[in-house]
Amino acid sequence: MSAEPRLLEVRKNVLKQNDVVARALRERFRSQGTFVVSLVSSPGAGKTAFLEKTLTLMRQNYRVAALVGDLATENDAIRLARSQAPVKQITTGTLCHLEAVMIDRALDGWDIGQLDFLFIENVGNLVCPSSYDLGENLRLVLLSVTEGEDKPLKYPTIFNSADIAVITKMDLAEAVEFDEESVKANIQAVRPGMRHFAVSAKTGGGIQEYMQFLTDRLAEHAPKHTAARA
Amino acid sequence: MHELSIAMSIIDMAVDEAERRRVTIDAVHLELGPLSGVVAEALRFSYEIACKGTSLEGSRLVIREVQIEVYCPTCNAQKTLRSMQWFCCPDCGAPTSDIIHGRELVISALEVGDERRTAPVGST
Numbered sequence: 072m073s074a075e076p077r078l079l080e081v082r083k084n085v086l087k088q089n090d091v092v093a094r095a096l097r098e099r100f101r102s103q104g105t106f107v108v109s110l111v112s113s114p115g116a117g118k119t120a121f122l123e124k125t126l127t128l129m130r131q132n133y134r135v136a137a138l139v140g141d142l143a144t145e146n147d148a149i150r151l152a153r154s155q156a157p158v159k160q161i162t163t164g165t166l167c168h169l170e171a172v173m174i175d176r177a178l179d180g181w182d183i184g185q186l187d188f189l190f191i192e193n194v195g196n197l198v199c200p201s202s203y204d205l206g207e208n209l210r211l212v213l214l215s216v217t218e219g220e221d222k223p224l225k226y227p228t229i230f231n232s233a234d235i236a237v238i239t240k241m242d243l244a245e246a247v248e249f250d251e252e253s254v255k256a257n258i259q260a261v262r263p264g265m266r267h268f269a270v271s272a273k274t275g276g277g278i279q280e281y282m283q284f285l286t287d288r289l290a291e292h293a294p295k296h297t298a299a300r301a
Numbered sequence: 302m303h304e305l306s307i308a309m310s311i312i313d314m315a316v317d318e319a320e321r322r323r324v325t326i327d328a329v330h331l332e333l334g335p336l337s338g339v340v341a342e343a344l345r346f347s348y349e350i351a352c353k354g355t356s357l358e359g360s361r362l363v364i365r366e367v368q369i370e371v372y373c374p375t376c377n378a379q380k381t382l383r384s385m386q387w388f389c390c391p392d393c394g395a396p397t398s399d400i401i402h403g404r405e406l407v408i409s410a411l412e413v414g415d416e417r418r419t420a421p422v423g424s425t
Contacts, residue, residue: 078330081318083408085310085331167303199303201338202406227385228338231400263388263396 089203092171096206103184104293107191108285109205111229112213113222114195117239119147120272121213122192126154128275129282133187133289138177140169140194147192157181168199171206187289197222201229208292209285215240216249220257227261236267237281242274307339307406308347312357314408319356328361328412334405335369335385363412369403 084090100107110118122137129135136157139147148160161169161177174191183189191207193200212233214222217240223230230236236258238251251269258265268284270277311329319326329348333341341364348362369382373390379401383391390397 077413078410079318079322079324079413080410081408083314083318085307085314085406085408088310166306198338201336202303202307224386228336231336231388231398232338259396260387260389261385263398265398 086202086204089171092175093204093206096171096174097208099183100189100206100208101292103186105183105186105189106209106285106289106292107189107205107207108209108211109191109193109207110211110213111193111197111200111233112195112215112239113197113218116195116213116215116218117272118192118195118213119150121237121239121270122190123151123154124272124275124278125190125282126151126156126158128278129188129285130154130156133286134185135188135190136181136186137190137192138174139192140173142167142194151192163194167194167196168203169193169205170203174205187293188285197226197229201232209234209288211235211237213237213239214254216244217247220250220253223254223257223261230258230261230265233262234265235284236262236265238267238269240271240273241269241276242271302343304339304343305347305351308344308351308362311348311362311408312351312355315360315411316356318411319413322413324411324413326357326360326411327414328363329357329408330363330365330410330412332367332405332407332409333364334367334403336400336403337406339406341366361412365409367402367405370401371397372399372401373397374399 112118126135126137137151138159138161139151140161140163141147142163145160148158151158159177161173191205210233212230258267268277268281270281315326315329333339345362352358352360370379371382373380373395375393375395376390380390388396388398
């Protein structure tokens with residue numbers, strides 16, 4: 072017996088469990104040729120409206136579905152179901168974010184191979200979702216024109232974990248004297264090289280450009296798959 | 302606030318490790334990067350609560366906050382970022398998103414007290 076305290080080297084990633092599930096999901100999506108996009112934003116940034124518009128338009132040419140995380144209600148799933156795309160609600164209860172295992176569970180019974188795009192709407196929160204890999208191929212961070220141009224500077228971690236920024240509610244830009252150049256500069260400050268789209272789910276402005284981007288990415292992700300469908 | 306669930310994961314992993322190595326744990330050493338999305342103060346607070354009733358009750362959480370290190374393509378060198386709001390090389394000002402350190406959420410070491418050598422220690 073030794074009474075001397077001593078250090079044991081360990082080196083264990085605390086989120087290893089989540090990362091293992093996320094990696095398996097990503098591999099599954101890759102082998103099935105499904106391109107997976109997750110959406111994160113603060114509550115009220117317009118994720119659901121933007122996603123509803125995306126699903127409605129993309130459904131015309133692609134097989135799309137969505138998973139939507141919410142603390143308590145199924146309201147978002149009901150709204151998204153209006154697009155006629157398959158939608159499943161993940162009720163997180165008190166949990167402020169989605170984890171990979173929840174995605175895995177929610178996909179139970181779904182034939183992923185039948186999908187070109189799967190969208191995952193995270194719980195409205197700009198802090199916690201940044202830590203959790205969901206196995207997605209692309210993470211979008213949304214911010215609306217009403218939130219203030221300095222949002223990227225206030226939440227650099229989530230902007231850093233995302234691949235693309237989407238500025239929503241552009242139809243209100245003039246009314247709130249939104250300064251797009253300033254937001255662009257702030258996005259570039261926390262995530263140099265990050266691409267952004269400025270959209271309005273209400274008018275459809277900017278959505279085509281965004282959808283073109285997604286379909287280009289699908290073609291890279293699953294070349295055979297898309298060639299067969301063309 | 303997801304620090305409580307993070308704290309519980311840390312404790313689960315440490316308890317497993319302690320049982321496997323047949324030791325008691327006085328402290329868990331953690332490396333924490335600013336880009337991990339976890340707040341040190343909230344984690345310390347959560348750790349204390351989450352430890353209650355486990356074999357780690359009364360143990361300490363020692364957090365080493367890691368700085369953000371990026372690769373600057375212009376200087377061809379690893380640099381320490383000055384601010385999370387400005388992902389640029391501190392020396393030449395070139396923008397960079399090439400992060401080397403800063404996302405850590407890693408148990409680096411366990412501080413163990415008495416070692417129970419009554420039973421053979423399993424091979425690692």
